[in-house]
Amino acid sequence: MTARLASYAWLWLSAVMIALDQWTKAIAVEHLIYAQPVPVLPGLNWTLIHNYGGAFSFLSHQPGWQKWFFLIVASAVTLGLMEWLRRTPRSNWILCLPLSLLIGGAIGNLIDRASLGYVIDFVDVYYQTHHWPVFNVADSCVTVGIVWLICYEIFSKEARTERQNGKP
């Protein structure tokens, strides 16, 4: 039993990311005025935004039920990732790390959505007048995790293919 759950030790990383996410959000809510950018560096503002929808305001004006929709989808995804993590050997950090980041990021935003009905975003990256959609630490975890996983899949596939082709 213990052995099978061994890779759950990686959830400590998720927990750290969740804590970091919630802490930075709390600071943002405390210090920022809604939708009023605070310049930090050229190309970076802190801008507090409440996001009611998914990416690109998907479903954001559907009354009420989008909250439940996103809650259910996010919960299902999180459970799926946990299962994937459980089946992955603890020592396989190259897979465990992105999975735990994804889990942390998903839960970080899930907490907002369940308690507030929206997600707190505050990182506003831009170049001249072109702005990236405002995001948060949890989004960063998810993005890094997904990019990592995609790369992993591509490279491990190449590795497999190379092996099958009998190359060294």
Next chain:
Amino acid sequence: MDYKNTISLPVTDFPMKADLPQREPNRLAEWAASDRYHAIQKHAADRPMFVLHDGPPYANGDIHIGHAVNKILKDIVVKSRLLAGFRAPYVPGWDCHGLPIEVAVEKKHGKVGQKLDARAFRAECRRYAAEQIDRQREDFKRLGVLGEWENPYRTMDYAYEAGIVRSLARIVDRGHVVRGFKPVHWCFDCQSALAEAEIEYGNKRDPAIDVAFKFIDGKKLAGAFGLEGSIDDASLAIWTTTPWTLPANQAVAVGAELVYALVKTARGHLLLAESLVESCLLRFGMSGEIVATTTGARLERCDVQHPFYDRVSLLILSDHVSAADGTGLVHCAPAYGVEDFHAVKRYSSEVLNPVGGDSRYAADLPLFGGQRIKDANPHIIALLQERGALLSSTEFDHSVAHCWRHKTPTIFRATPQWFISMDAASLRKDALSAIDTVRWIPDWGRERIYGMIENRPDWCISRQRTWGVPIPLFVDRERQLPHPRTGEWMLAVADKIEQGGIDAWFDLDANDWLGADVDRYEKVTDTLDVWFESGVSHSAVVCSRDNLGELPVDIYLEGSDQHRGWFHSALLTGVAMYGAAPYRQVLTHGFTVDAQGKKMSKSAGNVVAPQQVMKSLGADVLRLWVAATDYRAEMSVSDEILKRVSESYRRIRNTCRYLLANLNGFEPQNAVALDQMLPLDRYLIGQAHALQQKVIAAYDSYQFHQIYQDVHAFCAIELGAFYLDVLKDRMYTLQRDSLARRSGQTAMWHVLEALTRWIAPILSFTADEIWSYMPAREHPSPLFHTWYEQLAPVPSDFGLNAATMALLMQIREATQLALEPLRRDKAIGSGLDAEVDVHLSALQADALRPMANELKFLLIVSRATITTETAPAGATVVEREGISVAVAPRVSVAAKCVRCWHHVDDVGTHPDHPEICGRCVENVVGEGEVRAWF
């Protein structure tokens, strides 16, 4: 090349068609699911309080348009106070006891004691009222009224019933309640006293008789006329239509100032008012001559003999005597007439009251004991005839008071009742001075209630009913005074009522309380006037709930009939309990009438039912009508009026929709700071700021129709006819992320943020719907927010100052007028097919020089040239306050750019883009166009 994808056309999912009847219920469901009322209250928990205390509608029947107006006005006040930064709770209430519910229950179950005993009857009343409340509640919620609907106050709640008794205990304790014996409207069918409001007037045929009363002291009478000796055969004459009250006659009244004549006739001397001598003698069939005259004042206490009882009737003075008809002398039975009662009170404290509540004379009354009064008239007339006291007898049709439910004539009857005395503990004086601590809106409300309080008689608070809160007293059987421990006991009874409702008193065994005194005291079974019940809501609701702050509350808001009703009873009870008015402000609204100003009635077919409006037009249209109508006067409504309102609604909705559509792809991080915005956009923000100041002031002073007019004009004129029109080119053809386009979007975003808040108290459903499409929203509804703070007046050194802007608007107007004939002649399709020369003075031209290159965008033409040359004949001149501008138009001969539709000389100069102009080339493949002004 296809340039479609290089154009940013407005896009939004926000529906053009409102479909309010279908969409509003969904939004209501969402408000319910997210517990919107409490979420807002929680969000506003730390704010200062503003309490609108709800006046309870009566829990009987479906709501009508008057109810809807009242609740919508309240909702507008509450929501606007939320936006003004207050925590504005709203606890709706219902008035549940009283006669109409008893009548409804009687219809089904018969009177108390027939099929149901009093306890079961009350249970049935309670059930009935709860049902009615459920029906009304659904309709009120459907109007979009935000409040604590799942936990309202109901005057039949045990806690409220107990609160009524506690309030009464306090008023008793402060010495305002007295036991009285007064004539009140009495219905024999109800076997109860009726309030003034329960009286209708109807015609009735009664006997009309003249009766002679013999003078006792002939010498005194002669003296009153300044005559020598004694006049021993003299009588006075009275005229009455209620012979049955003669057994209770105690006095005859004369007017002190009136002139009375002593008339010598065949049956002896008669005393009559001088001016009525002729008509009286004619009626009596007599002839006679005037012997002497005197004033009424000199006749005081020349007492007379009762016509058939062996007792004296006093001859008294009273203000209520007139010489308009009758004999100029008034028969007084103080038990059966209010004026008689007051007149006789000054001479005698005794009140003869031989008629029981069942309409029969008391059994021990000589001659007529046990008879029904309505049967007694002929017997009394016959007796008078026999005694030679009948001077004339005929019949008379007149209008008399009837019971509103039985439609039977009522009488005035002196009954033992409980009163709140206006003067015993200076209630009248204190209430009058409390009136001036209150702001009355409109201000004539103050005069109205002042006059009523100043002149009203003592307040009879007891009723003899089943479905009402008891007056829980034990009184001394003989002296009719409350038991010495009354104060303490009333509070104990209140605690019992809080546990078990009003039945706790009716079921209570007097032995348990009185012990050995049980024979000396009796338990009072009277109930309280329902106006007392609702009147003390300031105590039973505001002071008893922990979320409604303290007295006085900020505002009471009801129809203008409530100066007599709820405002009145709340003021009197408030002053009686605390020495102060329970409210700071009282706002009244007029009644609802049809388009012709006629009262609504089923028979006239002009009824507008709110339920029907919900199904056809939706709540927001009705709400907009309420806001748009000046409530200080009568409020006219008809299908036609509502149709016009729904057109205004569409204008506001479509303006918001167009703003949303232009905000496609805009997020707050794209916003441009105010000081970097284009001057025209900055100007719009300034305009919106000025309007918001007006809107806030109008909400603060409850002038909602002003808001409607201003906001509608802003949408139609400032935005629709000017700004949004000018901005089309910039929004559609510039690069998506360009400063100029983002600046315009930022202005629209700020305006929409503000505009949605302005309309949120009125168009609650639509404001929420708009809100859900906002680029980003801090909270789920504008009602969590306060007035928008990102608007600002333009800075003092602003390039587009008021004078420049006025000049530009004047040029724009001249341009539109100048283009009109070309458009009519089909020489041009749109303004972009034309060019204009703008002829200005040198000074004006200088002022506009910096923006000359962009003037064509403001005028929406393909070229605008400023010139100081004299305008040609035929140019369009517009003059304003001595300043004139002239505009000369012509059709453009330049090629038309397929992308921006401007006719410009440089179309086709770029080899890769032969169909578009240089500006568009810059926007499609270059760095992007830069705008400095418009």
